[in-house]
């Protein structure tokens with residue numbers, strides 16, 4: 001018999017505003033009757049891709065797969081400047097869904113390069129945002145884990161900035177490390193505030209519950225970081241991509257209150273579905289019988305105006 005009596009969803013979860021805007025732009029273009037594509041999957045989430053496909057929005061791997069005159073949405077991570085130029089050359093309608101925060105990052109980078117700094121980017125090497133950034137600063141040095149930092153050269157004038165979703169502690173640690181690498185060190189903190197808030201809210205929930213479920217892409221670094229943070233405060237965490245991954249009630253043995261959080265590419269509908277699944281799978285009989293209502297209530301309790309984090313029509317309008 002299940003032991004779970006309550007599920008709590010972390011505050012301010014769901015899509016970050018960058019992802020939400022890019023999806024909204026794709027939907028608006030399709031609604032206006034334009035043949036619309038996204039360059040790459042706008043978000044690695046099967047439900048969202050299905051939702052967009054139903055509106056006729058199809059992801060493409062390359063601009064060559066887009067017919068002339070069609071619209072192409074650039075996703076929140078942004079792209080190298082050559083990609084924008086090529087799309088314009090081909091007569092495509094470019095709908096720029098690059099997150100405003102990422103645009104800011106790209107501008108900072110251009111400025112640093114023009115000012116002659118040797119630039120170090122804290123980021124995951126082949127992540128699309130980092131690939132896009134390198135288009136603005138081809139000589140920048142990308143580092144991720146601490147073991148790699150030794151290869152950062154010593155230069156007179158160095159600058160450091162970050163991929164938007166890197167953990168703030170790692171950025172601070174790298175900044176401290178680089179102090180001894182340069183005569184002049186310029187630090188531009190481009191860790192996105194959404195990332196910081198998401199981590200704070202996840203920690204807040206993790207401290208209150210017996211077990212956490214973290215929902216997000218297996219390869220999503222910001223999701224993995226949330227899982228790691230739960231462990232730091234001593235709360236065991238299970239990471240899943242969707243509710244369907246939760247099959248073993250034994251994983252919840254003895255847990256009474258379970259927390260749910262998700263990465264910046266996880267829609268809040270998925271968090272509600274996970275909450276319901278936990279209650280059905282591991283709830284006490286009384287709780288399991290009301291799983292749907294309780295999951296909806298958990299979502300309503302978590303949603304704040306700042307957590308306006310989805311564009312999907314299936315979710316009620318913000319309070």
Ligand code: SF4
Pocket residue numbers: 016017018019076077099100101102164165192193194195264
């Ligand atoms: S994490 Fe932040 S910077 Fe990255 S797309 Fe989302 S809002 Fe923009």
